[in-house]
Amino acid sequence: xxxxxxxxxxxxxxxxxxxxxxxxxxxxxxxxxxxxxxxxxxxxxxxxxxxxxxxxxxxxxxxxxxxxxxxxxxxxxxxxxxxxxxxxxxxxxxxxxxxxxxxxxxxxxxxxxxxxxxxxxxxxxxxxxxxxxxxxxxxxxxxxxxxxxxxxxxxxxxxxxxxxxxxxxxxxxxxxxxxxxxxxxxxxxxxxxxxxxxxxxxxxxxxxxxxxxxxxxxxxxxxxxxxxxxxxxxxxxxxxxxxxxxxxxxxxxxxxx
Amino acid sequence: xxxxxxxxxxxxxxxxxxxxxxxxxxxxxxxxxxxxxxxxxxxxxxxxxxxxxxxxxxxxxxxxxxxxxxxxxxxxxxxxxxxxxxxxxxxxxxxxxxxxxxxxxxxxxxxxxxxxxxxxxxxxxxxxxxxxxxxxxxxxxxxxxxxxxxxxxxxxxxxxxxxxxxxxxxxxxxxxxxxxxxxxxxxxxxxxxxxxxxxxxxxxxxxxxxxxxxxxxxxxxxxxxxxxxxxxxxxxxxxxxxxxxxxxxxxxxxxxxxxxxxxxxxxxxxxxxxxxxxxxxxxxx
Numbered sequence: 001x002x003x004x005x006x007x008x009x010x011x012x013x014x015x016x017x018x019x020x021x022x023x024x025x026x027x028x029x030x031x032x033x034x035x036x037x038x039x040x041x042x043x044x045x046x047x048x049x050x051x052x053x054x055x056x057x058x059x060x061x062x063x064x065x066x067x068x069x070x071x072x073x074x075x076x077x078x079x080x081x082x083x084x085x086x087x088x089x090x091x092x093x094x095x096x097x098x099x100x101x102x103x104x105x106x107x108x109x110x111x112x113x114x115x116x117x118x119x120x121x122x123x124x125x126x127x128x129x130x131x132x133x134x135x136x137x138x139x140x141x142x143x144x145x146x147x148x149x150x151x152x153x154x155x156x157x158x159x160x161x162x163x164x165x166x167x168x169x170x171x172x173x174x175x176x177x178x179x180x181x182x183x184x185x186x187x188x189x190x191x192x193x194x195x196x197x198x199x200x201x202x203x204x205x206x207x208x209x210x211x212x213x214x215x216x217x218x219x220x221x222x223x224x225x226x227x228x229x230x231x232x233x234x235x236x237x238x239x240x241x242x243x244x245x246x247x248x249x250x251x252x253x254x255x256x257x
Numbered sequence: 258x259x260x261x262x263x264x265x266x267x268x269x270x271x272x273x274x275x276x277x278x279x280x281x282x283x284x285x286x287x288x289x290x291x292x293x294x295x296x297x298x299x300x301x302x303x304x305x306x307x308x309x310x311x312x313x314x315x316x317x318x319x320x321x322x323x324x325x326x327x328x329x330x331x332x333x334x335x336x337x338x339x340x341x342x343x344x345x346x347x348x349x350x351x352x353x354x355x356x357x358x359x360x361x362x363x364x365x366x367x368x369x370x371x372x373x374x375x376x377x378x379x380x381x382x383x384x385x386x387x388x389x390x391x392x393x394x395x396x397x398x399x400x401x402x403x404x405x406x407x408x409x410x411x412x413x414x415x416x417x418x419x420x421x422x423x424x425x426x427x428x429x430x431x432x433x434x435x436x437x438x439x440x441x442x443x444x445x446x447x448x449x450x451x452x453x454x455x456x457x458x459x460x461x462x463x464x465x466x467x468x469x470x471x472x473x474x475x476x477x478x479x480x481x482x483x484x485x486x487x488x489x490x491x492x493x494x495x496x497x498x499x500x501x502x503x504x505x506x507x508x509x510x511x512x513x514x515x516x517x518x519x520x521x522x523x524x525x526x527x528x529x530x531x532x533x534x535x536x537x538x539x540x541x542x
Contacts, residue, residue, distance in 0.1 A: 025459055033468045037316075040473050041323045044316075169301035172308040179312055187319035192311055 027064060027111045030182050031056055031118060045187040050126035051214055052184060057122040058138075059181035059206040061115030062145025068108040070150040126214055134213060137227060141209035144234035148205055151234070151241035152177055158241070161248035173200075181205040186219045204233035280375060281383045288387025299395050302348065306400045310344040314408060317470075329472040330502055334411035338500040339470060341404025343492060345397030349389050349426065350433045350491055352461050358441035359450045371534060378526055382434055389430045413501050421508045425495040428515040433461070433491050435522035442526070445533035460486070466493030472502070483514060487522060490515035 034056045038049045119142070128134060156170030163169070177196075180188075185197040185207045197203035204227075211218055212227025292299075317336040321328045331339065347353065358381065361367040370377050404410050413419065436457065443453040462468065465488045471479050483489040494511040497503040503511060 026455070029459075029463060029468055032463075036469050036473045037320055040328050041320050043323050045319050163297070167301065168298065168305050172301075172305035176305065176308045176312065179309065183316050183319075188312070188315045192315065 027060065027114060030060060030179065034182065045184040046219055047184050047216075050122070051210060051216060054119075054122040054126045054128075054214070055184060055206040055210045056182045057115065057118040058141060058210060059145065059178065061112070061119050062142055062205060063149050063178045064108070064111040064115040065142070065146040066149035066153060068112055069146070070153045128213060129215075137209060137213055141206070141213075141227070141230050144230035145205045147234040148201070148230075148237050149174070149177070151237035154241040155244050158244045158248040161252045177202055177205075181207065201233040201237060204230040281379070284380055284383035285387035285390070288384035289391045290387070291384075292388045292391045293395075303396055303399045306344040306347065306396065307403050310341050310400050310403060311407070313344070314340045314404070318408075329470060331470065331472070331500065332411070334409045335500040335502060336470075337404055337408040338411040339496050339502075341400050341408075341410065342397075342499045343467065343496050345400040346426065346429070346492060346495060347467070348396035349392040350429050351385070351389070351437060352433065352458075352465060352467065352492065354437050354440060354454055354457050354461070356441065356450065356454060358438065359444035359454075362441070362444040363448065363450075368537075371537075376527075376530075378438060378523070378530055381438065382431070385434045386430070393426075411501055413499065415505065417505060418498060418501070418508070421505070421512065422495060422498045425498050425508070425512055425515065428512065428519055429491050429495050432487055432515060432519045432522060435519065435526045436461070436487060436491075438526045439522070439529055442529045442533055445536060460488055461491055464488035465491045466496060470496075470502075487518040490518055 031053075034049075034053060037044065038052070042048065044052055119138075123138075128138075152174050156174050159170055160167075177200075180196055180202050185193055185203045188197065197207070208218070208222070209227035209230050210216075212224055215224065217224070218226065314337055317328075317340060318333055321331065321333045321336055326333055328336075358367070361370070367377075370380065373380065405412075413422075440453045440457045441450070444450045447453075464471075464482055464486060471482065471489055471493045474482075479489075483493075490511070494503075494515055498508045498511065
């Protein structure tokens with residue numbers, strides 16, 4: 001299935017090239033915004049450019065990786081609306097795995113590579129003191145972040161089982177989450193911060209891991225090792241998303257489709 | 258394809274009259290009514306606008322705080338206005354584009370539109386105006402209200418700012434329509450319209466001032482962008498007027514630039530349309 005898709009994709013050569021370049025630039029826009037912001041200020045929330053940039057790039061890489069793996073769950077929304085999802089139930093593969101395989105997009109790999117390069121640059125700019133624990137933390141952070149965003153994608157798509165036109169609603173959390181984690185969470189107002197950074201765990205994606213990586217004190221007062229908790233947060237998110245997905249599929253089946 | 262006219266100008270063009278106001282109003286009303294039925298999508302979209310509004314607001318306020326309360330000529334409260342009116346305007350102006358015309362071209366439904374005695378650009382514009390009017394009452398009203406309630410929102414004190422802003426918003430919507438029309442019309446030539454669509458989205462959002470106020474860039478770059486491209490007139494201009502960043506004189510200047518660009522884009526749109534129709538006739542007429 002994958003080879004056929006890739007071939008069909010490449011045949012739309014010219015428009016595809018523009019699309020790839022466009023999509024590549026689009027993912028860079030969040031980072032570009034950070035760069036432009038630091039053109040007009042030296043600190044943000046008390047943090048200098050290197051630390052904020054490391055947060056943005058780490059979050060960006062996690063998002064791109066999650067998008068690569070799970071992003072096709074967005075097609076679920078369309079599948080339910082058009083009734084095409086029923087066809088997939090007939091095939092022997094699990095639905096989720098099928099949706100992931102149906103639209104293998106080369107550009108998503110490109111975004112992950114882009115993300116890796118960006119993180120590399122950010123680490124260099126931040127003068128990360130490399131050691132085994134530091135390297136381990138970085139890898140753990142990105143993997144946890146990927147799982148976290150992946151869980152967010154799945155949960156967002158799951159809402160479609162109950163509310164068909166919920167696409168943009170889910171975007172508020174997925175793309176909103178991406179935007180939220182790009183900046184240090186202490187810039188956000190108290191209520192908003194408590195809800196997203198702690199209630200929903202977004203602070204574990206990039207903010208606390210970077211603080212731990214760079215040995216920076218937390219203006220919000222949490223201990224320096226908080227960054228190591230990202231796998232825990234990711235595991236909770238994954239569990240919640242899986243439960244929601246199962247409930248959604250049960251609900252969908254039970255409504256007589 | 259049935260030929261509606263034997264004149265050299267292509268299908269229907271010899272029979273087309275300038276669009277009467279009544280027809281325009283009817284089409285606009287139809288557009289308004291149609292988009293008002295998408296209640297759930299509107300609700301979900303408003304939610305996203307509000308979430309992003311909060312985030313962008315906090316970030317820009319933090320930028321201002323680091324600079325003793327102001328940055329790039331904006332006070333904190335002006336940035337609040339910038340963010341929330343901006344979020345409200347995204348849908349009104351249709352910043353992210355749409356693919357309806359492109360889809361109609363690909364499926365062939367566009368032929369029905371071309372056979373009408375009204376110029377397609379005018380008829381699509383009318384519907385888009387109706388769409389935008391509904392967006393003002395829903396997708397714009399709610400974020401602005403949220404901003405007013407949750408933050409220290411700069412409300413313009415000078416009464417003349419309001420009609421100037423309204424005019425700027427209207428021009429931005431019409432200008433955006435023209436650009437979107439051209440982007441969609443690419444479907445007459447290439448089957449997969451994603452390339453032009455993405456290019457448009459990139460230009461309209463980044464160069465329009467959605468991600469950051471354009472004034473964060475070097476002044477020379479801002480001036481060049483404003484005059485040489487239509488994009489700042491889509492979002493940045495109305496926002497600078499609403500947030501009080503622009504003096505009345507400058508605001509009128511922005512209106513002038515937007516007006517010029519609107520004329521230019523519409524001339525291009527009409528020319529593209531004519532070329533496309535000629536091509537259709539040659540292909541399968």
